[in-house]
Amino acid sequence: MTQTVFIDGAAGTTGLEIAERLAGRSEFSLITLDEARRKDAGARREALNDADFVILCLPDDAARDAVAMIDNDRTRVIDASTAHRVAPGWVYGIPEVSGHDAVAAATRVSNPGCYSTGFIALVAPLVRAGLLPADWPYICHAVSGYSGGGKALIERFEQNADIAWRGYALTLGHKHVPEMQARCGLSIGPLFSPAVIPAHRGMIVEVPLPLNAMPTAASPDALRAALTDFYGASPIVVMGAAPEGGEMLLRASDAGDDRLELFVFANEDASQARLVARLDNLGKGASGACVQNLNIMAGLPETAGLRL
């Protein structure tokens, strides 16, 4: 049976990429609003209540308003915004960590932040296994392609070819920190330093570990083995191959895909390690993850329509 999907915010960066992944899929039919009606509250309310599945690709306040407009108990929601990522009653949409069954049964799924996806995928299983401490002040550095900031940041970078690196969230407290802390079960929020690079898409998230100074920490080999074991059956989250020539590259020309690659680098005496995640901010970091969650909620193979 064909199920209906309404993407609210379909003209934005994340929404467009979701529609691309759903194009040609016979299991779903899209409810669309034309340019004149896509921000009309009445038209949106009708579409939100007609759809079997709603995917919110909106700013946070608009996402909250959209959820409030749904007045039936049939429509199921995936919210790509930050609005509900630590909200009660919402299942956090990393099925590999939250559990596929929890996502499959959910009526409300919050799609994770792009940076949070990398951080949580690296840290949550290791803390859960007792291989890294829950009460440690983790540090996380990350770079994102400029599409991570939506239409406004895309326009800014495409009109300013001179920006080589943009550090931000300089007063700390980036909006992803609460979900990183909550979903890893940490007693302290990580110190998070994100930056944007002059590439359209792509993301590196890194967690440096001073293993020899940590109260409990397994060896780099044990960390690598635990991640390999945890994601063993996943077609989406994979252990990356050792980079050639001792360097990792993000290329501005990379097309991006919906996988998430994990790496554990370490020095020879195993006193220091770097946990690294490589993903596409618009793939597993946003639109790919929305489609994965939609597939699971609809009882379909989780990789249908994904770019792997």
Ligand SMILES: NC(=O)C1=CN([C@@H]2O[C@H](COP(=O)(O)OP(=O)(O)OC[C@H]3O[C@@H](n4cnc5c(N)ncnc54)[C@H](OP(=O)(O)O)[C@@H]3O)[C@@H](O)[C@H]2O)C=CC1
């Ligand atoms: N880009 C990314 O890599 C990621 C994005 N996200 C999240 O996904 C959400 C969407 O982000 P993104 O696609 O990048 O942003 P964009 O700015 O590219 O798109 C947002 C879209 O929402 C539309 N919109 C804004 N307000 C309303 C409203 N009241 N009613 C209907 N439509 C509205 C905008 O309209 P208009 O075109 O007129 O501006 C725009 O088309 C955000 O919450 C973002 O934080 C999450 C993970 C990664």
Ligand SMILES: CC(=O)N[C@@H](CCC(=O)OP(=O)(O)O)C(=O)O
């Ligand atoms: C490069 C850039 O600006 N990225 C966005 C996060 C993108 C993302 O994950 O979005 P949400 O958490 O808002 O859903 C930022 O740091 O605000």
